[in-house]
Amino acid sequence: MAQPANELLTAQIITSFGRRFIVRTYAGKTYEATTRKKRVDFACGDEVHISHINQQQAVIEDYLPRHSLLYRQDATRSKLIAANVTLMLIVLAAVPTPSELLLQRALLAAEAAGILPLIVLNKADLPQNKPWLEKLTFYQSLGYQVINISALYNVAELRSYLQGERAILLGQSGMGKSTLTNSLLGNEQARVGDISAALDSGRHTTTHAQLYDLDAHSQLIDSPGLQAFGLHHLSVSNLLHYFPDMRQYIGECRFHNCTHRQEPGCALKQAAADGKLKPERLQFLQSITDELIR
Structure with a gap:
């Protein structure tokens, strides 16, 4: 029985070509899908609402709330x-x-x-x-x-x-x-x-x-092979939370806006000097910080 043209179906994106997708409904039906107005904010793994055009083609209308x-x-x-x-x-x-x-x-x-x-x-x-x-x-x-x-x-x-x-x-x-x-x-x-x-x-x-x-x-x-992984979506203020070896020092620096370079009382610099933190990790943090504030 054909699906009414105006009824939205729930599907999962199983293939992403950038602006073209293959989606699969919970019943196992697959469609070639495009988006409206050249939207590109959909990804493989997204659960989406689709309106079908015919038995092979559909349009992605929106995505359901994401877990990640x-x-x-x-x-x-x-x-x-x-x-x-x-x-x-x-x-x-x-x-x-x-x-x-x-x-x-x-x-x-x-x-x-x-x-x-x-x-x-x-x-x-x-x-x-x-x-x-x-x-x-x-x-x-x-x-x-x-x-x-x-x-x-x-x-x-x-x-x-x-x-x-x-x-x-x-x-x-x-x-x-x-x-x-x-x-x-x-x-x-x-x-x-x-x-x-x-x-x-x-x-x-x-x-x-x-x-x-x-x-x-x-x-x-x-996924396609990566040669680089840009991190411009990260916030400098949250960076330390993403370093398991540095989280314990959050809030321990003398200055709340410490850049962990020349400031006195820097907990990270002291940890590196004491052998508790790899100097290379501190350098990596500094390089990511530089990248994000350019």
Whole structure:
């Protein structure tokens, strides 16, 4: 029986191409969907109201209240990544060379969005992973969980973390996100590209955000590879809340507007001098602060 043209349906965005989407209703019907007036404030994982045009096409009218929204923002524009995510899988691998800075930025974004992060070191079969396991012990000391797996051989440990979650795979190209997706789904739904070892970088294999059902209660979103993670949407006044190793010093500086540089009585500078805070972390805080106030 055809749906009345003026009746709104509730659906979930399962694929995002920027301004074009694929949505799926709770009854399992999928539509190619567009938005009105070139709206771009929708993301994969959003629950939306749609009005259908015909049996294949629909228009997204609005989104339902979100539990979380993950996005990145540089000085000129914002990019929505996913909505209603509960778990962020930050995927690293020793080959090609991963970016620790991207990891740090992703962790800040997760903290700000209220999303639980899980650091996934992929390609456990590579001997080059060992130094990275040692490097990641610092992040474990901050309370973040780290798992070392191989997408090609065994993802059982990762699967246990995904139960009842809507998770997103986040990371640079070449880290194996699509291979992880294939392994978790048990098929070849995600495209996998060859790594260009000569350039020490991965080819982009996922060009849009795609949501998959792992089971009746768990979902996984594979996202395009990132080379940068803009944090201009964060507030300087809230930054310390997103650093697990610095939260305890909130309000301890002599001056309430301390920039944690030259001011006397800075609790963070004292903590770094006492060996309680890594100087590199203080430098990272300062660099993010500089970025946000430009």
